[in-house]
Amino acid sequence: MMQRKLALLVGIGALTILLMLKWEHVITLMNGETTSVQPWQRAPTDTITPIPGSRHLMVSAFKDHRLGGAIRVISIICRQELQPLYCVLCANAKADTTAKADANAKTDGALSQCTYLQAKVDVHTDDFGFPFVTSDVLCLSPMSQQFTRVSITTNPYDIHNLTFLSIQNQEVKDSFRYNFTVCISNLFGEYNNALQFAQTMEVYKLTGVQRVVIYNTSCGPDVEKILKYYRKEGILEVVPWPIDKFLTPSTGWKYDLHHGDIHYYGQLTTLNECIYRYMYQSKYLLLNDIDEIIMPYKHANLEKLMGTLQQQHPNAGVFRIENHIFPKTQFDDSGRFRLPRWRSVPGVNILEHVYREPERKYVYNPTKLLIDPRSVEQTSVHSTLKQFGPVLTVPFDVCRIIHVRVPLQGQLSKDQLFVDKKLWEFEELLIPSIDRALNQSGLL
CATH class of the missing domain: 3.90.550 (Spore Coat Polysaccharide Biosynthesis Protein SpsA; Chain A)
Structure with missing residues (x-):
């Protein structure tokens, strides 16, 4: 009887530690912790990409210098199924990084340093009554890092199979083609x-x-x-x-x-x-x-x-x-x-x-x-x-x-x-x- 109580206490303790570790992981991700991954890059001919874990779609990503360099992801959001979304922002890292990547993954060959943070979803006010609405998913990172790619996800823990968009409009220009x-x-x-x-x-x-x-x-x-x-x-x-x-x-x-x-x-x-x-x-x-x-x-x-x-x-x-x-x-x-x-x-x-x-x-x-x-x-x-x-x-x-x-x-x-x-x-x-x-x- 005593042994069973001891085993039960050990099990509860292990579960508590596991939950604490998982909660700590959530906090660090939302606070912008970086890690190294090798993201999948979307093919240039692809213009619509599903957001994993949702019915939402992302289209393209741009740096908006008018908003302090925020990353704006043009998206299509199902307004009846709004849920927390997360930005995964990546910048190319040095080739000697110690991060391990899946050798069989379809990538552009560049290891990246990535940051995770919660997105702000700005649903456009004109929807003409339709359930899927043009929206901006905004990634407001406090970091000054020059991000080159972004993906949107509902799950900030699993980022290794995400599809990434190139971030366009990296520089402000005052002369035009x-x-x-x-x-x-x-x-x-x-x-x-x-x-x-x-x-x-x-x-x-x-x-x-x-x-x-x-x-x-x-x-x-x-x-x-x-x-x-x-x-x-x-x-x-x-x-x-x-x-x-x-x-x-x-x-x-x-x-x-x-x-x-x-x-x-x-x-x-x-x-x-x-x-x-x-x-x-x-x-x-x-x-x-x-x-x-x-x-x-x-x-x-x-x-x-x-x-x-x-x-x-x-x-x-x-x-x-x-x-x-x-x-x-x-x-x-x-x-x-x-x-x-x-x-x-x-x-x-x-x-x-x-x-x-x-x-x-x-x-x-x-x-x-x-x-x-x-x-x-x-x-x-x-x-x-x-x-x-x-x-x-x-x-x-x-x-x-x-x-x-x-x-x-x-x-x-x-x-x-x-x-x-x-x-x-x-x-x-x-x-x-x-x-x-x-x-x-x-x-x-």
């Missing part, structure tokens, strides 16, 4: 509007756009040929966006009407990702859809437009541009741009649609954004959520969006619409450039 970059949030549903896409790309170039970024879930065979042409030309970056492999995307904007896990194939996530991806690559970003063109009306190009706006409003970094609908059901009567050689190319010929719907006095007219990315922390589709400095709504006679699509006021006759032939001003340069793009893409 591009002046104007267009961020197009999503291609999905086998989108194959090749003619309108090629025409729009050529208009972009004539207004001063030097870079276009497209997040591609799926597109049709003709648009695929156009994408290949513009990538080869150097103006286009196509970012793979396989959101449908992880969630059930909605094809509409409102949960009650369209259902699904996430708004419009993750449109809000890609817009925010593009802002940080090009924060130190482009002076300005245009955040609009693939069938929209932000068009200066009082200036020859975007550079002259922004020169005037920034001179008049030197502290503004966000410029809201009004959307104006050009119904694709109403055609120019002259047939001037109804070119026979374009008839075999699928899609809308935007040069034929010169009739613009009038504004409705008591109906909200949505805007899209032209921004200085260094002035924006978070964005929605039609407005920013967090920004530094004032926001300016640009008068529609100075700049507006040419949006060729199905009508919103379909009951109006042609006589009740406004004639707007702004695109025709580019005819001399535009038509040959469209022909060249379609020819070299193999569509003519």
Whole structure:
């Protein structure tokens, strides 16, 4: 009997010591203890990564110098399943480190010193009712170490099989490779509007756009040929966006009407990702859809437009541009741009649609954004959520969006619409450039 009591006491004591050690381990991890590991690096073509132990997803990581060097991980969080998340921050260590690594692990060959700390989760306020929401997972480390990689996890004890993201935007830059970059949030549903896409790309170039970024879930065979042409030309970056492999995307904007896990194939996530991806690559970003063109009306190009706006409003970094609908059901009567050689190319010929719907006095007219990315922390589709400095709504006679699509006021006759032939001003340069793009893409 005495022996059994003694054995029981020994067992309880051992368990207590084990629990104390485990609790001490938790404290040291949360206080930023470092260790050496050999992290798995995500392949460059991977753009969405599950966060272990959760339904959340991480997308990309950036150093935010405006927040004291915090690491911002663009993520998609299931707001119904919020839970503590932990950052694992790593910096390359010297080659003579004594840490042991698994020889069979898929790594980039660099041993790293890693730090663990609890993350701050900032869920964006615009979710349109969907359960999965664009979010920022912030790693606020007090250490001055130059971290190069980060992973997010629910379990700070097991870090040896995590997938790590490269931390981008390591340095602040005040000169940029591009002046104007267009961020197009999503291609999905086998989108194959090749003619309108090629025409729009050529208009972009004539207004001063030097870079276009497209997040591609799926597109049709003709648009695929156009994408290949513009990538080869150097103006286009196509970012793979396989959101449908992880969630059930909605094809509409409102949960009650369209259902699904996430708004419009993750449109809000890609817009925010593009802002940080090009924060130190482009002076300005245009955040609009693939069938929209932000068009200066009082200036020859975007550079002259922004020169005037920034001179008049030197502290503004966000410029809201009004959307104006050009119904694709109403055609120019002259047939001037109804070119026979374009008839075999699928899609809308935007040069034929010169009739613009009038504004409705008591109906909200949505805007899209032209921004200085260094002035924006978070964005929605039609407005920013967090920004530094004032926001300016640009008068529609100075700049507006040419949006060729199905009508919103379909009951109006042609006589009740406004004639707007702004695109025709580019005819001399535009038509040959469209022909060249379609020819070299193999569509003519």
